[in-house]
Amino acid sequence: MSEANKTPNADKPKRRWPLFLALAVALAGAGGGGAWWWFGRAQAEAPKRAAPKPAIYHALEPTFVVNLADPDAPRYLQVEVQLMTRDPEVQPVIDLHTPRIRNRLLLLFSQQYSTNLRTRADKERLQREALAEVQAILKAETGKPGVEALYFTSFVTQ
Incomplete structure (x- = not known):
């Protein structure tokens, strides 16, 4: 390829870190939401202990x-x-x-x-x-x- 066909940014690596950052935030949010749903469901299913009768x-x-x-x-x-x-x-x-x-x-x-x-x-x-x-x-x-x-x-x- 000739020098004229190269673009000025061809020597610099492409910046993909904003894409990776967005992906990491999305995965963390999905994991946190899933954990919140799972543990909230487990608490709802746990049997409630009745208050003791009076002495x-x-x-x-x-x-x-x-x-x-x-x-x-x-x-x-x-x-x-x-x-x-x-x-x-x-x-x-x-x-x-x-x-x-x-x-x-x-x-x-x-x-x-x-x-x-x-x-x-x-x-x-x-x-x-x-x-x-x-x-x-x-x-x-x-x-x-x-x-x-x-x-x-x-x-x-x-």
Whole structure:
């Protein structure tokens, strides 16, 4: 080819970067839109968790007062206990089996040593054990634990 036939811009490479930039923006937008649609659909299909029913508290009256198992000196534990359930049908079952529940808790409390009831962790351990006792009774009677939590509303050792 002769020098006269060449165009003045023939030596410069063609600038295609605006085309590549537009293509990259379009792909990023399509990917973002697809992700937004996919995750939005997955959230819509996720089952909604129902709000828990309100708590129902049942006080075990009268207050528990037991001799602790300490061999060196007489020690006492005085504790008030409340049971928490969310099922209104459990309340009459608790009322019916209160003597049995109180008996199991009295036996559990009287096996404790004062040295094992000093820290928060010790009290929480006893709380878990007491809850397990109550749930075992209710499960034997109804087939379900019935009680969700057990709370100490007063706790005195002497």
